[in-house]
Amino acid sequence: MIQLTTEPIDTQRLLELVQNPEAGAVVLFLGTTRQFTANRETMELHYEAYREMAESELAKLDAEARRRWSLIECAIVHRLGIVPLGEVSVAIAVSSAHRDAAFEAGRWLIDTLKESAPIWKQERWADGAVEWVHPAANGTNPVTPRYSEGSGQILRKTSE
Amino acid sequence: MRVAVKLFAAARDLTGHGEVEIELPPGADVAELRQALAAQLPPLAPLAARSLVAVNAEYASDSTPVAEGDELALIPPVSGG
Numbered sequence: 365m366i367q368l369t370t371e372p373i374d375t376q377r378l379l380e381l382v383q384n385p386e387a388g389a390v391v392l393f394l395g396t397t398r399q400f401t402a403n404r405e406t407m408e409l410h411y412e413a414y415r416e417m418a419e420s421e422l423a424k425l426d427a428e429a430r431r432r433w434s435l436i437e438c439a440i441v442h443r444l445g446i447v448p449l450g451e452v453s454v455a456i457a458v459s460s461a462h463r464d465a466a467f468e469a470g471r472w473l474i475d476t477l478k479e480s481a482p483i484w485k486q487e488r489w490a491d492g493a494v495e496w497v498h499p500a501a502n503g504t505n506p507v508t509p510r511y512s513e514g515s516g517q518i519l520r521k522t523s524e
Numbered sequence: 525m526r527v528a529v530k531l532f533a534a535a536r537d538l539t540g541h542g543e544v545e546i547e548l549p550p551g552a553d554v555a556e557l558r559q560a561l562a563a564q565l566p567p568l569a570p571l572a573a574r575s576l577v578a579v580n581a582e583y584a585s586d587s588t589p590v591a592e593g594d595e596l597a598l599i600p601p602v603s604g605g
Contacts, residue, residue: 395605411604414532414597417581418604442604454605474605482578482597483604484533496534497603498571 365439366422368413373441373452382437387459391466393474395454397447405490409447414482418442421481429458429473433465440473442483453485525550527590529561530597531568535575538567548590554579555586561598568598575600 365381375394382390397409422440429438436459447453456473460466485497526545536542546560554577562569576599577584583599590596 412533413604414530414578414581414599417578417597420581478602478605480583480602481604482532482599482602484600485603485605486533496537496600498534498574498601499603500574500601 365437365441366419366426367439367441368415368418368422368444369441370443370445373443373455375452375455375457378439378441378455378457381439382457382459384436384459386461387436387466388461389463389466390457390459391463391470393454393456393470394452395474396452397449399449401487406449407488407490408449409453410486410488411442411444411447411453412484412486413442413444417482422477425473425476425480428476429469432472433460433469435460435465435469438469438473440477442477442481444483525552525592527557527592527594527596529557530595532597533600535568535571535598535600538571539565552590553586554584554588554590557590557596558586558598571600572598 375392379390379392399406426438426440429435439457441455443453456470458466458469487495487497525548527548528543528545530543531539531541544565546564548557548560557577558572562572578597578599579588579590580595
């Protein structure tokens, strides 16, 4: 299940979606708005997405995770708009027969989502400053995230 | 040819527009699109240099051709999660 929403994420519902009699393990990852980064205080975060593309990229992650691990269910939800302190911006829930697959897939899904989903975070600092977060990856060169068949790794191809 | 390019996050704030029209030579590719964006919208140049481009909602490489009517978007480094 893939969803982008401007509403608070119902994590209990997400757990119910992935719980299944075939599953012996359920892993839920939540990304939440942190108050302090180093010593700087965040007031709130604001997220925006290229929605159609973000939905298709999340669907690709779901499909790739199911290809790489034996999963029973998988759910990915990202919140957009303002996410207040302590609230959930992203939730990933996976279920599998045994715990290794659920832990590994959950970790891979959040790591890969952060690299590839066209979603952006704006820090709204307590001191009044407002900044879009556009991390420098591999220096200042643009990179093309893509999957390789076989390994399922995201390759970072440096462009000219 | 004229193409429309969607802008997000800091790219939108730098230009004040969520979508801009850019003039490109026929047969241009993604690398030329990025160069044209930087040339025609100078405030965008530094961010455009480290952004990806999506063609029809898929990440594209520099050599991907751009055609009139394609849905184009500049994708600055992402920070979801």
